[in-house]
Amino acid sequence: MTIRGLSKTFSGRPGQEPAQALDQVDIDVAEGQFATILGPSGCGKTTLLRSIAGFEDPSAGTISIDGREVAANGRSLVSAHERGVGIVPQDGALFPHLSVAQNIGFGLTGQPRRERNRRVAEVLELVGLDHLGSRRPHELSGGQQQRVALARAIAPNPRVILLDEPFSALDAYLRQSLREEVRNLLRDIGATVVLVTHDQAEAMTLADHLVVMRHGKVVQAGKPRETYFRPCDIELARFLGDAVVVDGDIPCGAATGTSGSTVSCAFGELAIGSWHGRPGLCDVLIRPENITVRGTGEGVGLPGVVGTVVDQSFYGHDGVLQVAIPQLPERVPVRVMGDQAFDVGQSVTLSVDRAVCTY
Secondary structure, rough: EEEEEEEEEEOOOOOOEEEEEEEEEEOOOOOOOOEEEEEEOOHHHHHHHHHHHHHOOEEEEEEEEOEEEEEEEOEOOOOOOOOOOEEEEEOOOOOOOHHHHHHHHHHOOOOOHHOOOOOOOOHHHHHHOOOOOOOOOHHHHHHHHHHHHHHHHHHHOOOEEEEOOOOOOHHHHHHHHHHHHHHHHHOOOOEEEEEEEEHHHHHHOOOOOOEEOOOEEEEEEEEEHHHHHHHOOOOHHHHHHHOEEEEEEEEEOOOOOOOOEEEOOOOEEEEEEEEEOOOOEEEEEEEHHHHHEEOOOOOOOOEEEEEEEEEEEEEEOEEEEEEEEEOOOOOEEEEEOOOOOOOOOOEEEEEEEOOOOEE
């Protein structure tokens, strides 16, 4: 799927300015790729999904699916039901008066009955619900209902499957287990998938290709790991996860972006991995998981900055310390393994063990 220069403006009420939901959006999704569109509420991600599905006409730009232009010049060229797109809405949107099997077969009404029944049975088995085909939606759990919605989207063999925050209504444990199950299922069948979400962990866990939106624009697109560790700006860094941002100074003689360059900050002299801007005063981005903490007397002679543990949170598999450092106005969050024990009031030494980003 290819999107070029996609814009969408909604007319305002009398006396109000028009609202631009999408602004020159460019996106490429390769065949068989799992792409996630991540952004806060109001960033335009749902409007983008609806435009791909054919539920909204763009104001400008083009959308091509499998090499076929489906929208261009401010209008749809191909209607929604002819685009070869399957969609899983946020709430599943199952028909309450139809059985599970009938819901799945809804998009196959043009096929002969025998072929339709064969495909429904095949997809039911694929999502692990082959024993529940005769039940109604209200007789299913939330996770089972979402699997039915996914099966209904898969059944017609669409070119692209669109997922509109399909796990947001589920509890935390079920949400995690179901999204892993859905990801593996869709990869096994080689589906091309576009999922929209405001959940950072969900987006990065599922995606082969991560697209981050802000105010109707794409601010960065690429592999999740690259986007997380090398965000294009501080705002994106903070949006994607916990971030420690401190003042830094890059020597004026340093060549921009040169490997081996360093920055001076409260944590000492640190290697620069990604450089945005020029030599001189800058912001330094450090992820909490890249900070090593040592107790008093450990690693004597190693570089680091001394601080005091003022708070801690334990999550079982890991924990987060809040450390006060005299050189910094704000506490520094530090992620540690669950079996690393520290006490509030304890003196510790912090060091950064990964190249940092500067802005």
